[in-house]
Amino acid sequence: MVGVGPWEGEWPEGDHWDPELLAHGDRRNVLDRYRYWKHEAIVAELNTRRHGFHVAIENWQHDLNIGTVVRTANAFLAQEVHIIGRRRWNRRGAMVTDRYQHVRHHPAVEDFVAWARGEGLPVIGVDIFPDSVPLETYELPERCVLVFGQEGPGLTPEVHAAAEATLSIEQFGSTRSINAASAAAIAMHAWVRRWVFGQGVG
Helix, strand or coil, rough: CCCCCCCCCCCCCCEEEEEEHHHHHHHCCCCCCCHHHHHHHHHHHHHCCCCCCEEEEEEECCCHHHHHHHHHHHHHCCCCCEEEEECCCCCHHHHCHHCCCCCCCCHHHHHHHHHHHHHHHHHHECCCCCCCCHHHCCCCCCCCCEEECCCCCCHHHHHHHCCEEEECCCCCCCCCCCCCCHHHHHHEEEEEHHCCCCCCCC
């Protein structure tokens, strides 16, 4: 079974421990360091060290990739995930990580763009356009929001026009594009390499 059973021995002291989990076990999909912690205590600890990038994905056709994007954003500790378009999204791929990841909804592109500008965050699109520049050689800002279109159509013209830059991911096979969730994972990891590990593009 996933997780751990009831706590053995004298219970630990501290407000972050969950009495129910200590008594009955913790079967959640969390790191071992968070075993038996209250949900709100885990979120509060994550909030102290979230990274400077946000992730946004357009949701006009109930894209099944969104759950996977949320899960990956949690893994890379994104500041927030933004859903543009339809409020409802398929949570199956998130594997309950949306409980630990801040998710914000914007009903229209203009709402999202207004929010980003108000926060002083450059919008960085990820898609294949004639004016796209390679992600591999682009200096990602420390604070930014990476935006992805839905599977198939890609970024809408409205998001493309609002983006400070649109980045493409270099490919070497026969397919024109890669899965939206895969592209999101690659772009997030590129940010982590630059700003967590100091690996510049030069």
